[in-house]
Amino acid sequence: MVEHVRVVIVDDHSIFRSGLKADLDETIEVVGEAHDVESAVAVVTDAAPDVVLLDVHLPGVAVPAGTSGGAEVIRRAAASLRQAQDGAEPSTRFLALSVSDKAEDVVGVIRAGARGYITKGSSGADVSRAVHAVAGGDAVFSPKLAGFVLDAFGAPVGETASASDELDRLSAREQEVMRLIARGYAYKEVAAELFISTKTVETHVSAVLRKLQLSSRHELTAWANARRLL
Known part of the structure; x- marks a missing residue:
């Protein structure tokens, strides 16, 4: 497990961000917060955190049909980080944290590059463990959501x-x-x-x-x- 993890929290509700920040364990340092797509890209690029905890549905700029604000943050922030790091692949990883358990939301952010997806019903301890796991290179999904990912990325029948x-x-x-x-x-x-x-x-x-x-x-x-x- 990574001893110390730097995190950016992206969610359009300030009360939720504050509550999550208070619930994370002491090994996790929140180095930035954002409330929409544009502010998230800016904060993530500036802070270059280990992990970005982000909601799936975010206000801000218009996003392509069939995608979400969270997926757009992942795409834009990853591109911005690569540019800031002279083309090097960024080490920042993205973990979706949402109230939504819809298959299209889960699959959408995973296709965009998220390393995991957990629901907001998770405890602070659960989120902290997920953050450490993703920071360490693992993929993390709430158990009931894993099936969506398996169905979407599995081998074709036959x-x-x-x-x-x-x-x-x-x-x-x-x-x-x-x-x-x-x-x-x-x-x-x-x-x-x-x-x-x-x-x-x-x-x-x-x-x-x-x-x-x-x-x-x-x-x-x-x-x-x-x-x-x-």
Whole structure:
């Protein structure tokens, strides 16, 4: 887990921004806030945070049909950061935090480049864990939203590769852990679900990644997604 994470909060409700800022844990530093598309792009470009927590529906400039203010922030801010960094790929990652649980909203911001999507019903502790996970390179989704992403980015019906040989490399417990991790569960949530310790979960995840020759939770999600295992 990253020890210290710099975050920008983008939401058009100042009360929500204040409440979220107060609920985040002490390892997360809020280095900027914004309330609409234009201010978000400016603040993110200036602060170059580790993570941007942003709402999906934001006021401001007109956005292309079929997209959202949040998706537009991701596209414009990423382009602006690349320009400011002489073309280098920015390290800033985007995590959507919204009241919406509509498939089109979830898929829209993920296509734009968000590394995760969680709902505003999440606790401060849940959001903090998600921020750290995204800062560390993982993809994070509220469990009930993961299916939207899997449906949108999965392999076409009839072209799904058989995973039986690869799954045979994993023990039954490793397969259980793999599915939960791939769905976006945090280690502590997996431990609670399976009644095992967090340390045991970490051991199983390491074994799964090694056996499947993967390097991160993000790759594991893509692997499981392509094989329709979730």
